[in-house]
Amino acid sequence: MILHRRILSILAVAAGLVALWWATLVAFEIPPYLMPSPGSVFAAFWTDGWTLIVMAWTTVSSTVVGLLVAALCAAAMAVVFVQSHLVAQAAMPLLIVIRSTPVAAIAPLMMLMLGRGMGTSVFVVVLVSFFPILINVMRGLRSADAQSLELLRVYGASRWQMICMLRAPYALPYLFTGLRIAGGTAILGALLSEWITGNRGLGLLILDSAEMREIDVLWAAIIVSVIIALSLFALTSAAERAVLHWKT
Known part of the structure; x- marks a missing residue:
């Protein structure tokens, strides 16, 4: 119901x-050359549907792989930072510099190193997704109940045991919050990478459609991109409800 x-x-x-x-x-x-009618865009979905599916699959693959890599790396680094304030103080300024560097300036360099394939798109997605996940997971790990931590110390629990038994469950909601925040920027990162590198995907389709004045296909690709972003948000929220329901 x-x-x-x-x-x-x-x-x-x-x-x-x-x-x-x-x-x-x-x-x-x-005028139609600026904003086509819904009917012409729906017709583009019918006539160019297979092209949209193929391009969307490439963009989704880069986005999902990049998000997973970013989540794993950010979670691991968050654990290290929470356990060692010295490492956090030394590494955080460098991470802030990397985060502040425009992606458009880094993507061409990565294209020279990794080529025009999926690797560059995944790297850009990781770059734009890593920081919000890292910050949220760190907040979650540090939000663990102080009395419970002290009780585990009294019973002789190691740092790893305290992370697995107490800190990690507290960090789960924050992890999903970071994933929801990073999901939208991940799609933008994948599209930007495809624009810059010319790798196939929705970004390249949008660029080519604009150059060829195929405005209906352009709008169809934009709509597909929005649907993908909303789907990522919905799937992340559903996964959060399932995991937290299981945890409780």
Whole structure:
């Protein structure tokens, strides 16, 4: 019943957006070469559907692999930083410098090192996703109950045992929060990498469609990108509910 309500809500929102789309075209008399009609975009989904699927699969693959690598690396580094304040103080300024460097400046360098394939896209996704996951996991590890930590120390628990038994469960909600935040930026990172490197994917399809003035295909690719980002957010939220429900 709840699932049916959610599906109906999604369909209602989609119908409202399409109606707003039509109303905007009519009210402001926007020419088709700037904003096509919903009908022409839906036709592009039909005629270029296979191309959209292939390109979307490449972008999704880079995004998912990059997010997983970023999550693993960020979680491991967060554990090290929480256990050693000296290491955290030494490494954090370097991480901030890397995070502050524009991705558009790093991506061409990575393209020279890794080539135009999936590796560059994955690296860019890791770069833009790593920091929010790291910060959130560190907050989660440090949020463990102080009295429980002291009790484990009294019973002679090692640092690794305290992480596994206490700190990690506290960090799980923060990990999923970091993944939700990083999901949207991960899609943008994958698209940006495809724009810069020319690697196939939705980013390249958007760029080529703009150059060829295929505005309906351009908008279809943008809509697919938005759907992917929303799907990542929804899947992360569903995984969080499943894991935390199991934990409790």
